[in-house]
Amino acid sequence: MIRLESIGKQNGKQIVFIDASAALQKGEKIGLVGPNGAGKTTLFRMITGQEQPDEGQVAVDRGVTIGYFSQEVGEMSGRSVVTEVMDGAGPVSALITEMRALEADMGDPDKADEMDTIIERYGEVQHQFEELDGYSLDGRAREVLDGLGFSQEMMDGDVGKLSGGWKMRVALARILLMRPDALLLDEPSNHLDIESLIWLEDFLQNYSGALFMTSHDREFMNRICTKIVEIDAGSLTTYSGNYEFYQQQRAIAEKNQQAQFERQQAMLAKELDFIARFKARASHAAQVQSRVKKLDKIDRVEPPKRRQVVDFEFRPAPRSGEDVAQLKGVSKSYGSRTIYDGLDFHVRRKERWCIMGVNGAGKSTLLKLITGTTDPDAGTVSRGPSVKVGYFAQHAMDILDGDRTVFEQLQDTFPQSGQAPLRALAGCFGFSGDEMDKKCRVLSGGEKARLVMAIMLFDPPNFLVLDEPTNHLDIATKEMLITALSAYEGTMLFVSHDRHFLAALSNRVLELTSEGVRTYGGGYTEYVQSTGQEAPGLRS
Known part of the structure; x- marks a missing residue:
């Protein structure tokens, strides 16, 4: 249906593609992966004709209809x-x-x-x-x-x-209703809660057309994609299988390539040593010349391309008391709508609560009550005297000074820290090189969220309250965050639509239902096993 044939593309000084080829056949479901800035969106724009390759061609079979969902939502109003x-x-x-x-x-x-x-x-x-x-x-x-x-x-x-997030959903709905022959979806899982995400997953699994998509949700990719196309250093490589299979195959290929590289380097060193030792001897001239010619003809094995992955390690958080937060008889309403009526909830040290509930159940309201951002209409909310709260929510972006650069913001927040640890911190959260010199006012919503997260975690509180912390984070940054939070010694309360994040970090579940709250002693994995559902009201 769609073929990318030896395409080359350069944006300014950046070479995006070099002699890259791939294909999307009828009924295939392909995931497109690669680091931020690798050219995923550029590839989609070339398929839709919004951009042209500098070399090669993009061929679309006659009569094939294409629906393209991007993160750029046009004007919507008046109907x-x-x-x-x-x-x-x-x-x-x-x-x-x-x-x-x-x-x-x-x-x-x-x-x-x-x-x-x-x-x-x-x-x-x-x-x-x-x-x-x-x-x-x-x-x-x-x-x-x-x-x-x-x-x-x-x-x-x-x-x-x-809001912008809901308009994104409208744009996605337009494309899904269109039911084209080929769907191109650029990060469709952004802005969706877990219930909508699971519905979309089911829709795409049953979709008869071809699918080419990017997503920062590895579980979403695993369940839908049967092939992965990777963009790496300008080339396109196709792997048969889901995202997990791709990771395994990529690791095996890297290991094999590294072994080949090391074997060839050892052989080359041996040959070069022979040439260096005997090049001055007339008796060995023929042998030396023969080996020089041999080396000239050898196809050199390149070492595997290493993705730069920076690990983030928490500084030790101050220890809190056993009682971290407690709600007693809490009621909360907005106008005529009652969110909570007599809610009791107790958070103890080292517990990691994930909050589940359908849209409007009160997940974010609960986080606001516990952090003191919102007051209850009745009842009491208390936190332990030694509890230091770190609250990540959308309004947290307000702490950023638009006139400061990313690095200046970090220096202003942590004036006693040296440049090296702050640069390492910025690198962990996707800011390196020129990106550290960006003014905060020009950062995207996702970049602002990453910077706020970096600031909050550099000097960690002992009680982390996180409202959708993984929004806009790519898979590699999510993995870094999960690894870091797994080693975190404090207490956590969080809302997330990322099932990998939920399963990896929770050890308690609070489910908000119309009949009241339900608690589960295990984490998200145990919740799914116990209830038979991945989200409230949805069967797995």
């Missing part, structure tokens, strides 16, 4: 959410628009002379509309929106009043 989604449904949407115009013409007395032509055209359009199952479009649009977490009220509300 309902469901109308906005239906407008992206390709030919059906165009037919709806024409039918409405023809219906208006049929009621226009000034067009009486054209009525026969109008009625004839209306019949043709209506027939096409029925063939494309257009009358079910509204229902199908609402089904997709429901899967992505929209309430009926939101579906009929003004799309312009939605």
Whole structure:
């Protein structure tokens, strides 16, 4: 269906692709992986024709329809959410628009002379509309929106009043409703909660078209992708299997290449030593010349390309008392909507609670209550006297000074620390080289989140409260964060839609339900085994 044939691409001084080739066949589900800046989005833009390769070609079979979801959401306002989604449904949407115009013409007395032509055209359009199952479009649009977490009220509300994250979901719904021959999805798992993520996973598993996607969620990739295409140093390498299989194969290939490299280096050293020892002896001239020619003809084995992975180690957090936080008889409402009524909850030292609950269940509200960001309407919230709270939430970005660079922000926050540890800290969270000189005001939302996380973890509190800490983090940074938090000696309370993160770090689960709260003594893995569901209300 889609072929990338010996493509070359350069952006400014950066060489993105060199003689790179790959293909997407009918029905295949391929994950595209590579470090940030490797060219994943550039590849999608070349497939859709928004950019052209400098060399080679991108070939798309005639008649193949492509739906492309990117992180750039256009202007949305002036109509309902469901109308906005239906407008992206390709030919059906165009037919709806024409039918409405023809219906208006049929009621226009000034067009009486054209009525026969109008009625004839209306019949043709209506027939096409029925063939494309257009009358079910509204229902199908609402089904997709429901899967992505929209309430009926939101579906009929003004799309312009939605936040950026919800507009992303609208853009994703438009592409899914379109059902093209090939889906190109650039980070579709961003901005989704775990329930919507699992719904999308099921949708894509059952999708009959071809799929080419990027995602920072390894579990999502594992369950959907049957092939992985890796971008590395300008080349494209295809691996058959899911993300976990790709990791295993990549590790084996690196090990084999390293062994080949070392064997060849040993052989070359031996030959060069012989040449150096006997090059001045006339009796060995023929042998020396023969070995020099031999070395000139050898194809040199390159060492495996090493991805730079920086480990982050916590400074020891101060020890807290056994009682970290306690809620007694807490009630909280927003207007007429009651979130909690008489909630009791106790957090003890070294517990790692993950909070589960459907949209609107009160997950973020609970975190705000425990950190003192929000006061309860009734009841009490107390924290131990030696508890030092570190709270990561979206408003945490407000601590950044837009006029300071990334490195200046770190220096301002930790004036007693030397440059080396602060540069290492920045590197751990994806800031290296020129990126450390970026002004905070020009950072993306994901970059700001990474910088705030770095600041919070450099001088660690003994009670970490984290609201979706992995949003916008790539897989490598997530792995670094999980490794670091696994060694953390403090207490944790967190909300996350990343199942790998949940399983790796939780040892307690608090589930918020309409009937009240339920607690589980084990972590997320035990919760799934116990309940038979990966998220509230969803069967696994």
